[in-house]
Amino acid sequence: APVWVVVTAAGSGNRLGAKQPKALVSLAGRTLLEHALQRVSLVQNLAGVVVTIPAVSLPDFAPTKPACSIPVFFVEGGASRQASVFAGLQAVAQYAPLDALVLVHDAARCLMPTEVFDRVASRVAETGHATIAALPVVDTIKQVSQQNPQQVAGTVDRNQLRIVQTPQGFVLDQILQLHEQAQSQGDSESTAATDDAGLAETAGQPVEIVDGASEGFKITTPTDLKYAQFLVNTK
Ligand code: CTP
Ligand code: MG
Numbered sequence: 001a002p003v004w005v006v007v008t009a010a011g012s013g014n015r016l017g018a019k020q021p022k023a024l025v026s027l028a029g030r031t032l033l034e035h036a037l038q039r040v041s042l043v044q045n046l047a048g049v050v051v052t053i054p055a056v057s058l059p060d061f062a063p064t065k066p067a068c069s070i071p072v073f074f075v076e077g078g079a080s081r082q083a084s085v086f087a088g089l090q091a092v093a094q095y096a097p098l099d100a101l102v103l104v105h106d107a108a109r110c111l112m113p114t115e116v117f118d119r120v121a122s123r124v125a126e127t128g129h130a131t132i133a134a135l136p137v138v139d140t141i142k143q144v145s146q147q148n149p150q151q152v153a154g155t156v157d158r159n160q161l162r163i164v165q166t167p168q169g170f171v172l173d174q175i176l177q178l179h180e181q182a183q184s185q186g187d188s189e190s191t192a193a194t195d196d197a198g199l200a201e202t203a204g205q206p207v208e209i210v211d212g213a214s215e216g217f218k219i220t221t222p223t224d225l226k227y228a229q230f231l232v233n234t235k
Helices: 032-040 058-064 081-095 114-127 172-184 197-202 222-233
Strands: 003-008 046-053 072-076 101-106 130-136 142-144 152-155 162-171 207-211
Touching: 003 032, 003 081, 003 114, 032 046, 032 058, 032 114, 046 058, 046 081, 058 072, 072 081, 081 101, 081 172, 101 114, 101 172, 114 130, 114 162, 114 207, 130 197, 162 172, 162 197, 172 197, 197 207
Parallel strands: 003 046, 003 101, 046 072, 130 207
Antiparallel strands: 101 162, 130 162, 142 152
16 A cells, blocks of 8 residues: 655654754754655655644744655644644545554654664554554663652552654544544544554554654754764764
8 A cells, every 4th residue: 555654743842942944954064854854755655745834934943844755745733733633634544545544643753764664654554454663661760659749659560561753653634533533532632642543542442552763852952963973973
Protein backbone atom coordinates (compact mmCIF):
# COMPACT_ATOMS: atom_id res chain seq x y z
CA ALA A 1 0.00 0.00 0.00
CA PRO A 2 1.14 3.59 -0.58
CA VAL A 3 2.68 5.31 2.45
CA TRP A 4 1.82 8.88 3.45
CA VAL A 5 3.61 10.79 6.20
CA VAL A 6 2.02 13.56 8.28
CA VAL A 7 4.79 15.71 9.76
CA THR A 8 3.53 17.88 12.63
CA ALA A 9 5.29 21.24 12.64
CA ALA A 10 2.53 23.63 13.77
CA GLY A 11 3.80 24.13 17.32
CA SER A 12 5.40 27.35 18.48
CA GLY A 13 8.22 25.81 20.51
CA ASN A 14 7.65 27.71 23.75
CA ARG A 15 10.08 25.58 25.73
CA LEU A 16 12.83 26.06 23.14
CA GLY A 17 12.26 29.80 23.40
CA ALA A 18 13.41 30.78 19.88
CA LYS A 19 11.97 33.79 18.03
CA GLN A 20 10.59 31.64 15.20
CA PRO A 21 8.48 28.44 15.31
CA LYS A 22 10.55 25.44 16.44
CA ALA A 23 10.41 23.70 13.04
CA LEU A 24 12.19 26.72 11.46
CA VAL A 25 15.02 26.79 14.01
CA SER A 26 18.39 26.13 12.46
CA LEU A 27 20.41 23.01 13.23
CA ALA A 28 23.83 22.91 11.56
CA GLY A 29 22.70 25.16 8.68
CA ARG A 30 19.30 23.61 7.97
CA THR A 31 15.96 23.94 9.71
CA LEU A 32 14.64 21.14 11.93
CA LEU A 33 11.86 20.62 9.37
CA GLU A 34 14.37 20.24 6.53
CA HIS A 35 16.28 17.62 8.53
CA ALA A 36 13.03 15.75 9.17
CA LEU A 37 11.82 15.96 5.55
CA GLN A 38 15.14 14.74 4.19
CA ARG A 39 14.80 11.53 6.25
CA VAL A 40 11.09 11.20 5.42
CA SER A 41 11.72 11.61 1.67
CA LEU A 42 13.61 8.28 1.62
CA VAL A 43 10.76 6.19 3.14
CA GLN A 44 9.85 3.08 1.11
CA ASN A 45 6.66 3.28 -1.00
CA LEU A 46 6.31 6.96 -0.09
CA ALA A 47 3.39 8.50 -2.00
CA GLY A 48 3.10 11.89 -0.33
CA VAL A 49 3.82 14.09 2.68
CA VAL A 50 1.58 16.55 4.54
CA VAL A 51 3.23 19.07 6.87
CA THR A 52 1.14 20.91 9.47
CA ILE A 53 2.37 24.47 9.96
CA PRO A 54 1.35 27.37 12.21
CA ALA A 55 -1.44 29.67 10.95
CA VAL A 56 -0.42 32.45 8.50
CA SER A 57 3.17 31.21 8.27
CA LEU A 58 3.18 29.73 4.76
CA PRO A 59 5.61 32.38 3.41
CA ASP A 60 8.11 31.44 6.15
CA PHE A 61 7.69 27.71 5.61
CA ALA A 62 7.52 27.56 1.79
CA PRO A 63 11.32 27.66 1.31
CA THR A 64 11.68 24.46 3.41
CA LYS A 65 9.73 22.42 0.85
CA PRO A 66 12.13 19.77 -0.46
CA ALA A 67 12.89 19.47 -4.16
CA CYS A 68 11.71 15.90 -4.61
CA SER A 69 9.39 14.03 -6.96
CA ILE A 70 6.93 13.21 -4.16
CA PRO A 71 4.10 15.68 -3.46
CA VAL A 72 4.57 17.69 -0.23
CA PHE A 73 1.55 19.71 1.00
CA PHE A 74 1.59 22.34 3.73
CA VAL A 75 -1.63 22.72 5.72
CA GLU A 76 -2.55 24.91 8.68
CA GLY A 77 -2.43 23.04 11.99
CA GLY A 78 -4.68 23.60 14.99
CA ALA A 79 -4.44 24.78 18.59
CA SER A 80 -3.36 21.36 19.90
CA ARG A 81 -1.11 18.70 18.42
CA GLN A 82 -4.16 16.46 18.09
CA ALA A 83 -6.02 19.13 16.10
CA SER A 84 -2.99 19.55 13.86
CA VAL A 85 -2.76 15.82 13.18
CA PHE A 86 -6.48 15.77 12.34
CA ALA A 87 -6.00 18.62 9.85
CA GLY A 88 -3.08 16.71 8.32
CA LEU A 89 -5.12 13.50 8.04
CA GLN A 90 -7.98 15.31 6.31
CA ALA A 91 -5.50 16.58 3.73
CA VAL A 92 -4.10 13.07 3.23
CA ALA A 93 -7.64 11.76 2.72
CA GLN A 94 -8.08 14.13 -0.24
CA TYR A 95 -5.33 12.35 -2.15
CA ALA A 96 -4.81 8.87 -0.70
CA PRO A 97 -7.00 5.73 -0.78
CA LEU A 98 -8.55 4.69 2.56
CA ASP A 99 -6.25 1.66 2.78
CA ALA A 100 -3.11 3.82 2.53
CA LEU A 101 -0.64 3.61 5.42
CA VAL A 102 -0.16 6.85 7.36
CA LEU A 103 2.85 7.57 9.53
CA VAL A 104 2.41 10.48 11.94
CA HIS A 105 5.72 12.08 12.90
CA ASP A 106 6.87 15.11 14.92
CA ALA A 107 9.16 17.53 13.07
CA ALA A 108 10.76 18.05 16.49
CA ARG A 109 12.13 14.47 16.20
CA CYS A 110 14.09 15.65 13.19
CA LEU A 111 16.95 13.13 13.41
CA MET A 112 14.72 10.03 13.44
CA PRO A 113 16.32 7.66 10.89
CA THR A 114 14.36 6.56 7.80
CA GLU A 115 14.67 2.89 8.77
CA VAL A 116 12.39 3.45 11.77
CA PHE A 117 9.65 4.78 9.46
CA ASP A 118 10.06 1.69 7.28
CA ARG A 119 9.90 -0.57 10.34
CA VAL A 120 6.65 1.04 11.54
CA ALA A 121 5.08 0.91 8.05
CA SER A 122 6.00 -2.79 7.61
CA ARG A 123 4.36 -3.70 10.91
CA VAL A 124 1.16 -1.81 10.06
CA ALA A 125 1.09 -3.55 6.68
CA GLU A 126 1.58 -6.98 8.34
CA THR A 127 -0.93 -6.59 11.17
CA GLY A 128 -3.34 -3.80 10.22
CA HIS A 129 -2.80 -2.51 13.77
CA ALA A 130 -1.68 0.86 15.09
CA THR A 131 2.11 0.70 15.54
CA ILE A 132 4.48 2.87 17.57
CA ALA A 133 8.26 3.27 17.67
CA ALA A 134 9.53 2.95 21.23
CA LEU A 135 12.68 2.48 23.31
CA PRO A 136 13.46 0.58 26.52
CA VAL A 137 13.78 2.61 29.73
CA VAL A 138 17.37 2.87 31.01
CA ASP A 139 16.67 4.81 34.20
CA THR A 140 15.23 3.45 37.42
CA ILE A 141 11.66 4.75 37.70
CA LYS A 142 9.95 5.35 41.05
CA GLN A 143 6.29 5.84 41.70
CA VAL A 144 5.58 8.65 44.18
CA SER A 145 2.93 8.79 46.86
CA GLN A 146 -0.31 10.44 45.77
CA GLN A 147 -0.63 12.25 49.12
CA ASN A 148 3.02 13.30 49.24
CA PRO A 149 4.97 13.43 45.96
CA GLN A 150 8.16 13.93 48.04
CA GLN A 151 7.88 10.31 49.13
CA VAL A 152 8.51 7.11 47.20
CA ALA A 153 5.56 4.74 46.93
CA GLY A 154 7.38 2.03 45.00
CA THR A 155 9.70 1.09 42.16
CA VAL A 156 8.15 0.28 38.82
CA ASP A 157 9.48 -2.69 36.83
CA ARG A 158 11.17 -0.87 33.97
CA ASN A 159 11.26 -4.02 31.85
CA GLN A 160 7.55 -3.46 31.37
CA LEU A 161 7.94 0.18 30.38
CA ARG A 162 8.77 1.79 27.04
CA ILE A 163 9.58 5.36 26.02
CA VAL A 164 7.27 6.27 23.16
CA GLN A 165 8.45 8.10 20.05
CA THR A 166 7.10 8.92 16.63
CA PRO A 167 6.60 7.81 13.86
CA GLN A 168 3.32 6.11 14.75
CA GLY A 169 1.63 4.21 11.94
CA PHE A 170 -1.98 3.43 11.04
CA VAL A 171 -4.27 2.52 8.20
CA LEU A 172 -5.72 5.85 6.96
CA ASP A 173 -9.33 4.75 7.42
CA GLN A 174 -8.65 3.67 11.03
CA ILE A 175 -6.81 6.78 12.22
CA LEU A 176 -9.32 9.10 10.52
CA GLN A 177 -12.17 7.44 12.41
CA LEU A 178 -10.30 7.59 15.71
CA HIS A 179 -9.59 11.31 15.26
CA GLU A 180 -13.18 12.02 14.18
CA GLN A 181 -14.43 10.36 17.38
CA ALA A 182 -11.93 12.24 19.53
CA GLN A 183 -12.83 15.53 17.86
CA SER A 184 -16.55 15.00 18.51
CA GLN A 185 -15.76 14.34 22.17
CA GLY A 186 -13.93 17.68 22.38
CA ASP A 187 -10.17 18.03 22.39
CA SER A 188 -9.28 20.01 25.49
CA GLU A 189 -5.68 20.07 26.73
CA SER A 190 -6.64 17.88 29.70
CA THR A 191 -8.52 15.14 27.83
CA ALA A 192 -6.54 15.05 24.58
CA ALA A 193 -4.46 11.90 24.05
CA THR A 194 -0.77 12.81 24.14
CA ASP A 195 -0.08 10.53 21.19
CA ASP A 196 -2.11 9.14 18.31
CA ALA A 197 -1.82 5.50 19.36
CA GLY A 198 -3.49 6.55 22.63
CA LEU A 199 -6.68 7.03 20.63
CA ALA A 200 -6.45 3.43 19.39
CA GLU A 201 -5.88 2.21 22.97
CA THR A 202 -8.88 4.13 24.26
CA ALA A 203 -10.98 2.52 21.52
CA GLY A 204 -9.79 -0.92 22.71
CA GLN A 205 -7.66 -1.59 19.63
CA PRO A 206 -4.29 -3.40 19.82
CA VAL A 207 -1.13 -1.31 19.47
CA GLU A 208 2.09 -2.86 18.16
CA ILE A 209 5.60 -1.81 19.18
CA VAL A 210 8.75 -1.71 17.02
CA ASP A 211 12.25 -0.47 17.90
CA GLY A 212 12.68 3.30 17.77
CA ALA A 213 16.08 5.04 17.71
CA SER A 214 17.82 7.17 20.33
CA GLU A 215 18.68 9.85 17.70
CA GLY A 216 14.94 10.29 17.26
CA PHE A 217 14.59 12.07 20.62
CA LYS A 218 12.30 15.10 20.63
CA ILE A 219 14.03 18.47 20.58
CA THR A 220 12.20 20.35 23.34
CA THR A 221 14.72 22.52 25.23
CA PRO A 222 17.84 24.53 24.27
CA THR A 223 19.95 21.70 25.71
CA ASP A 224 18.27 19.22 23.35
CA LEU A 225 19.16 21.49 20.42
CA LYS A 226 22.82 21.59 21.50
CA TYR A 227 22.89 17.82 21.74
CA ALA A 228 21.33 17.51 18.27
CA GLN A 229 23.97 19.93 16.94
CA PHE A 230 26.66 17.73 18.45
CA LEU A 231 25.18 14.60 16.85
CA VAL A 232 24.91 16.18 13.38
CA ASN A 233 28.39 17.70 13.51
CA THR A 234 30.13 14.53 14.69
CA LYS A 235 28.41 12.23 12.21
N1 CTP B 1 2.55 20.50 17.09
C1 CTP B 1 1.60 20.81 16.11
N2 CTP B 1 0.51 21.58 16.43
C2 CTP B 1 0.34 22.04 17.68
C3 CTP B 1 1.29 21.75 18.69
C4 CTP B 1 2.39 20.96 18.36
O1 CTP B 1 1.76 20.38 14.96
N3 CTP B 1 -0.72 22.81 17.94
C5 CTP B 1 3.74 19.71 16.73
C6 CTP B 1 5.04 20.45 17.00
O2 CTP B 1 5.34 21.33 15.90
C7 CTP B 1 6.04 19.34 17.20
C8 CTP B 1 5.19 18.19 17.73
O3 CTP B 1 3.82 18.57 17.52
O4 CTP B 1 6.69 18.95 16.01
C9 CTP B 1 5.48 17.88 19.18
O5 CTP B 1 5.11 18.99 19.99
P1 CTP B 1 6.13 19.76 20.96
O6 CTP B 1 7.45 19.12 20.97
O7 CTP B 1 5.40 20.01 22.24
O8 CTP B 1 6.34 21.15 20.15
P2 CTP B 1 5.76 22.57 20.48
O9 CTP B 1 4.33 22.45 20.92
O10 CTP B 1 6.07 23.45 19.34
O11 CTP B 1 6.70 23.02 21.72
P3 CTP B 1 6.24 23.62 23.15
O12 CTP B 1 5.25 22.61 23.73
O13 CTP B 1 7.51 23.75 23.92
O14 CTP B 1 5.58 24.95 22.85
MG1 MG C 1 3.78 21.39 22.73
